[in-house]
Amino acid sequence: MSDTQREIVLLLPRLRRMAWALARDGADGDDLLQRTVERTLERAGERKAGIRLDLWMFRVMKNLWIDEMRTRNRWKRLVEPLPDHDVIGDEGVLADGIADVVELARIRTLVEELPEEQRLAVKLVLLGGHSYTEAADILEVPEGTLTSRLARGRAALLQRYQVGRTRH
Amino acid sequence: MTDISDIDVIAYVDGCLNDQARPAFEARLRDDPALAERVEAHRWMTRQIVSAYGPPPGDAVDSGLIARLGLAGNTVVAFTGQGGRPRRHVFAAVMSGVIAASLALGLFVGRWLERAPAPWLQGGPQAQVLADGALAESLSGNLTGQAGPVRIGMSFRTRQGLCRTFSTGTGLSGIGCRQGERWVVPVVVTGAASTSTGDYRLAAGDVAPAVMAEVDRRIIGDPFDASAEKASVEKGWKN
Numbered sequence: 001m002s003d004t005q006r007e008i009v010l011l012l013p014r015l016r017r018m019a020w021a022l023a024r025d026g027a028d029g030d031d032l033l034q035r036t037v038e039r040t041l042e043r044a045g046e047r048k049a050g051i052r053l054d055l056w057m058f059r060v061m062k063n064l065w066i067d068e069m070r071t072r073n074r075w076k077r078l079v080e081p082l083p084d085h086d087v088i089g090d091e092g093v094l095a096d097g098i099a100d101v102v103e104l105a106r107i108r109t110l111v112e113e114l115p116e117e118q119r120l121a122v123k124l125v126l127l128g129g130h131s132y133t134e135a136a137d138i139l140e141v142p143e144g145t146l147t148s149r150l151a152r153g154r155a156a157l158l159q160r161y162q163v164g165r166t167r168h
Numbered sequence: 169m170t171d172i173s174d175i176d177v178i179a180y181v182d183g184c185l186n187d188q189a190r191p192a193f194e195a196r197l198r199d200d201p202a203l204a205e206r207v208e209a210h211r212w213m214t215r216q217i218v219s220a221y222g223p224p225p226g227d228a229v230d231s232g233l234i235a236r237l238g239l240a241g242n243t244v245v246a247f248t249g250q251g252g253r254p255r256r257h258v259f260a261a262v263m264s265g266v267i268a269a270s271l272a273l274g275l276f277v278g279r280w281l282e283r284a285p286a287p288w289l290q291g292g293p294q295a296q297v298l299a300d301g302a303l304a305e306s307l308s309g310n311l312t313g314q315a316g317p318v319r320i321g322m323s324f325r326t327r328q329g330l331c332r333t334f335s336t337g338t339g340l341s342g343i344g345c346r347q348g349e350r351w352v353v354p355v356v357v358t359g360a361a362s363t364s365t366g367d368y369r370l371a372a373g374d375v376a377p378a379v380m381a382e383v384d385r386r387i388i389g390d391p392f393d394a395s396a397e398k399a400s401v402e403k404g405w406k407n
Contacts, residue, residue: 005239008237008239009229009234009239009312012233012234012237013225013226013227013228016225016229016233017224017225017401020224020225020226021221024221032239033237034236037237037238037239038238041238049281071384074387074390074391075380103216104216104219104220105220106218107217107219108220108221109222110304111217122217125182125256126214126217126218127217127218127221127224129224131184132182132184142267143255147175147178147179148175150175151173151174151175151177151178152174152213153173154174154178154210154213157213157217158209158210161213
C-alpha cells in the first residue's frame with residue numbers, strides 16, 4: 001500500500017461524510033466517494049506541494065459532483081417520474097407521521113433547488129460539518145464569499161418555506 | 169431593525185461570531201425583538217435542514233469499504249485502467265432499471281442495416297450511416313417532442329456540427345448530425361423499445377442511456393431551447 005493510499009484510508013470517514021452531504025442518496029454517495037479516490041490516485045503526481053491531501057480530495061469531490069449535477073440537469077427535461085412514484089401510502093401510518101415526512105421532504109426539495117453555489121455552501125457547513133474557513137477552501141473562494149452565499153441561501157430557504165406555507 | 173445583516177445573524181446561529189462581535193450582537197438581541205425573531209427563525213430552519221437529511225454516516229470504516237475502494241493492498245492499477253469496478257453510468261440514478269446489456273452501439277449498425285425493416289437509414293460514403301426517409305425528414309423538420317413516427321429528443325451543438333437525438337416507434341434511437349445537406353448518424357442503438365426504467369420513464373422520446381452517454385461526450389454548451397431549435401429548422405440546420 002502506498003503512502004497516499006494509507007493517508008486516504010485515514011481520511012475515509014470525512015470523505016464519506018462529504019459525499020453523503022453532497023449526494024445524500026446511498027448509491028450516489030458511494031459512487032462519488034469511489035470516483036474521488038480513483039481520481040486522486042490517478043492524479044497523485046499533480047498535487048501541488050504544500051496542499052493537504054484532505055483539502056485536495058475535498059476539492060476533487062466537489063468538482064466531480066458539480067460536473068455530475070450539470071450533466072443530470074441537462075437531461076432533466078427528458079425525464080419525469082412515473083405517476084405512482086414516491087406516493088406516500090396511508091395505511092398504518094399516523095397522520096402526523098405523514099405530515100413530518102412531507103415537511104422534511106419539502107425542506108430537502110427547497111435545499112436542492114437552491115442555486116449551485118448557495119446549495120454547496122449550505123451543504124458543506126450544515127451537513128458536512130465543515131467550518132466556514134474549511135468550506136471556503138474547498139469551494140476555492142474567499143471566506144467572505146462563502147459566508148455571503150451561506151447567508152443568501154439560508155435566507156432564501158426561510159423565505160421560500162414561508163411563501164409555501166401561506167399558499168397551503 | 170434591518171441594519172444587521174443575515175451574514176451576522178447566521179454566524180451567530182452557527183456559533184461563528186468572533187469574541188469581539190458576539191457581546192455586541194447579544195446586547196442588541198436583548199433589546200430588539202425583530203432581531204430575536206430572525207435568530208429564532210434561522211435556528212429553526214437550521215434544525216429542519218439537519219433533520220431533513222438525517223444522521224450523517226458514522227466514522228467507522230470497515231475493511232469491505234477499503235477493499236471496494238481498491239485501497240487494500242497494492243491495487244492502484246484497478247483505478248487507472250479499464251479493469252476497475254464497472255463505473256456506474258452518470259445517469260444511473262435515473263436509469264437504474266435499464267438493462268444496458270440489451271443495448272448495442274453503432275458497431276452493430278452494419279448487421280442491422282442488412283435486415284432493417286424500415287427505410288430509416290442508408291449507407292453513405294466512407295462507411296458512414298446516413299438518415300433516410302422519414303428519419304431524415306424528421307431530423308430536418310420536426311421540433312422536439314413533436315408527434316410522429318420519429319420523435320426528436322433534443323438538439324445540440326458539437327465540434328462536428330449541429331446534432332439531434334431521435335427515437336422511432338420501432339425501438340431505434342440515436343444521434344443525427346448535420347453535414348452539408350445530409351444527416352450523418354454516428355450513433356444508433358437498437359433495442360431501446362423498453363421505456364420503463366423502474367422509477368422513471370423518458371418523456372420526450374425513448375432515448376437509450378447509451379445515446380445519452382454519447383450526447384454527454386459530444387455536446388458543447390447547453391441543448392437548444394425551443395426558439396433556437398425553431399430557428400435552426402428554418403435555416404435548414406446550417407451552422
